[in-house]
Amino acid sequence: MSLNIIVLAKQVPDTRNVGKDAMKADGTINRAALPAIFNPEDLNALEQALKLKEMYPGSKVTVLTMGPARAAEIVREGMYRGADGGIVLSDRAFAGSDTLATSYALSAAVRKIGDYDIIIGGRQAIDGDTAQVGPQIAEKLGIPQITYAEEIMGVDNGVITVKRRIESGVETVKAALPLVVTVNGSADACRPRNAKALQKFKYAAVPSEVAADEAKQAFIAKRPYLNIGEWSAASVDADLAQCGLAGSPTKVKQIENVVFTAKDARRIENTDEQLETLIKELIANHTIG
Amino acid sequence: MTDKNNLIVYCEYEDGKVADVSLELLTKGRQLADKLGIKLEAVVAGSNLKDIEKQIFPYGVDTIYKVDDDRLYPYTSLPHSSILINLFREIQPRIAFMGATSIGRDLGPRVSSALHSGLTADCTALEIGDYTDAKTGKEYKDLLYQIRPAFGGNIVATIVNPECRPQMATVREGVMKKEARDSNYVGKVVELDVNKYTRPEDFVVEIIDRHVEKSKVNLKGSPIIVAGGYGVGSKENFELLQKLADTLGAEVGASRAAVDAGWIDHDRQIGQTGVTVRPKLYIACGISGQIQHIAGMQDSSIIISINSDPNAPINTIADYVITGKIEDVVPRLIKYYKKNSK
Structure with a gap:
């Protein structure tokens, strides 16, 4: 038995350790100051896919991402770690998509891929933390979903067994393929790059990355495995009314760089005397003790 | 119906x-x-x-x-x-x-x-208000304002569904x-x-096994919380916070950055994507104060910030600000509490 697995991945700005230069003076985000990374939980998802590939030889792992051509970076990264190939879904028409418009576009791309058993992605992306795109894709494709997955135990006769970690504990569930699985950050970390795969896929690219370089185009033309798919809205037959801003029911009314109502903070000098006075005060007013 | x-x-x-x-x-x-x-x-x-x-x-x-x-x-x-x-x-x-x-x-x-x-x-506030679409000029009365920190908590967005x-x-x-x-x-x-x-x-979809674990962490119910952020610097320094918490009868909490760094379990995360707390006393150690964190603790009665950066954003909402290193300040707080409490 071999499986066709689609890994949903997103290239995200690294919002975890934002430095002081991450916000511009006018309160907008300085994207240039944030490195673009493979969304962490999508790496956990990729690992589950690669484990399945090992369990069921002949399985195929395809990384699917939506974003600018630059997002091919994470498809390559996926290939270095064991994925067979990938697709970047890229079109100006997708700009301004909320989660619903994003899931619409991605589900159109999944339909075009056509032959799939498992669609797997991270639970959520660190730039939005919504955890909505996975279930919305499942709904659009009319298939079941298993969210908060921690481990895919295996597939038997078209039935997958998955361990989920939720607030109240651990649940083991079974469901028939095809389906969508979203993976928690508590799942196994992704394996590192494989030296051979790195060698093999180093020059993999989407067409627009090599548009100005005929030599590279010729090189890739002779090696089809280096060709990362680059699909537009038209190539996945997307209805433009459902894409981008037009297809997004949610609108951003306003974005603020929050200014906290500053309290009159008391500065406590870092001296023995002042620290002891503070502790005594907190004890006296029954805050502690 | x-x-x-x-x-x-x-x-x-x-x-x-x-x-x-x-x-x-x-x-x-x-x-x-x-x-x-x-x-x-x-x-x-x-x-x-x-x-x-x-x-x-x-x-x-x-x-x-x-x-x-x-x-x-x-x-x-x-x-x-x-x-x-x-x-x-x-x-x-x-x-x-x-x-x-x-x-x-x-x-x-x-x-x-x-x-x-x-x-x-993950909205942190819900309100009712009007909205005018900037492009069409169309006005909408009494929409739901869905307010949430976004972009890792660096901004706060008000979202509407017109x-x-x-x-x-x-x-x-x-x-x-x-x-x-x-x-x-x-x-x-x-x-x-x-x-x-x-x-x-x-x-x-069939649930074949369900194992319910009661959470051992009770951040929501704790009157005192000692929380650590990225500035704590290491897993070892978190043990210092644990000592202070044990001394005060408090729970240890953390910011997302500290959880992501792997210094502490995610069930102790405080903030928009973690737990929201309103303790009597919140001691923020090495926490810079991203909106996503502040959204989960700003209603604490008293906030003490211990940070080596005198300009850490969290200091603006703190009642007491101590500028210094965690490993320097925290042991002395433990010492003086032991000395002065009965």
């Missing part, structure tokens, strides 16, 4: 008890429904739901939709989604809330996708206050037939 365009809350329950997060949402829902002059409704799906309304009516709920069937508990995505999708098509709620729990975050997106309605996750209904939002436990309206409040109960609202194929 002719009532339409009201505000509805999906209620979760476990062990016969309606979840706190659902009751908190009913409290907020009642306030907003009053403001809009509409009814507050609740929907609950599960098994053994006899008398569940007694827990729900006191929050000022006018109508409870109840779907009682053994197959609806424990929760699985498809039947619960089908119930909400079909019910919402019928009663066309203006607003729908659910908890930002593993259930609400599984269910909400599926329902919003089927209804093509906007959903905003055209699509219901306007859907999820909120984490502890963010809204829970307050019953009237213990004698009684609305009506509408029992729904599970077979009318679900399809047989909705029951394809």
